[in-house]
């Protein structure tokens with residue numbers, strides 16, 4: 001009997017608090033419409049193996065014989081992950097992204113191995129196909145959406161998270177313990193990718209909606225106005241890990257300069273949370289909108305001050321500002337994406353198209369953001385014999 005599961009999780013934008021959140025300050029983030037989808041089939045076999053396809057990192061039906069006895073002998077999951085990753089990739093041309101993605105999948109697989117055995121799994125082939133609508137390395141939470149989906153999948157297969165009923169439609173996970181277990185394993189996987197992540201990206205991928213996040217505490221924001229945002233992609237990929245290390249190095253060498261900036265970023269996130277709450281009750285209040293927009297502009301200046309902007313991001317902000325729209329980078333910066341607040345243009349479609357055209361002429365990619373969608377979703381399509 002083969003069981004089929006699909007799992008999906010969203011990308012995110014950070015409105016306020018990128019980088020400062022790593023220093024225990026408040027951040028505000030929202031799920032976006034772009035998602036990762038993982039389709040999996042689990043069929044009983046004598047020998048356990050994984051077959052992985054992930055076109056976005058050029059992995060195509062890569063087969064890994066799991067040899068689960070290794071785990072009993074060596075115990076350390078990360079050791080086995082490294083050995084298996086090297087064994088698998090040595091014959092293949094591959095990118096760093098492929099190595100990291102494979103490491104995360106293998107970590108989730110071996111980490112949940114004992115629960116799978118307790119669940120009666122005496123051997124199985126798990127075939128996984130991963131597709132993503134989220135550009136990699138663009139600051140939109142592609143790795144967290146991927147890791148949250150992978151964590152959820154293996155927790156379902158191992159019986160640690162409730163299996164979804166058979167249905168053609170995706171459904172939400174409502175059990176809080178299940179969501180917390182997914183978020184916690186996804187955070188472990190995020191550490192493989194980013195070394196010292198704050199946990200905001202996996203939290204938004206798991207819980208969805210809009211959240212305020214500080215020191216691992218996740219508070220869903222029920223009062224969010226319907227914002228008109230344009231996500232603008234510089235198409236310059238960068239590594240969150242490198243940017244976070246760069247800021248840390250600056251903070252370590254000049255704490256008197258950098259830590260007050262982190263404090264100011266916290267002030268921006270706190271004030272923005274309150275303003276956005278008021279705006280959701282009073283969406284036509286121009287004064288509130290203008291106060292929030294000022295915070296967006298200040299936020300960008302402070303991120304530039306800690307060295308995480310980029311000339312392409314500065315150019316996007318400059319063009320947006322010409323149209324009266326505030327803009328800031330979102331995510332780790334150094335390339336990746338910016339968000340432009342279009343609310344000032346009051347749905348003036350001519351101005352919005354002109355702004356979009358100008359940005360696209362510069363080679364940037366533009367998408368209208370749909371904010372606050374579902375977190376992790378699951379479905380079980382069929383069980384075949």
Ligand code: MEV
Pocket residue numbers: 014017018019020021022139141194196197198199200201240244331332
């Ligand atoms: C990455 O989306 C946001 C950063 O603050 C890093 C993190 O929170 O882990 C730059």
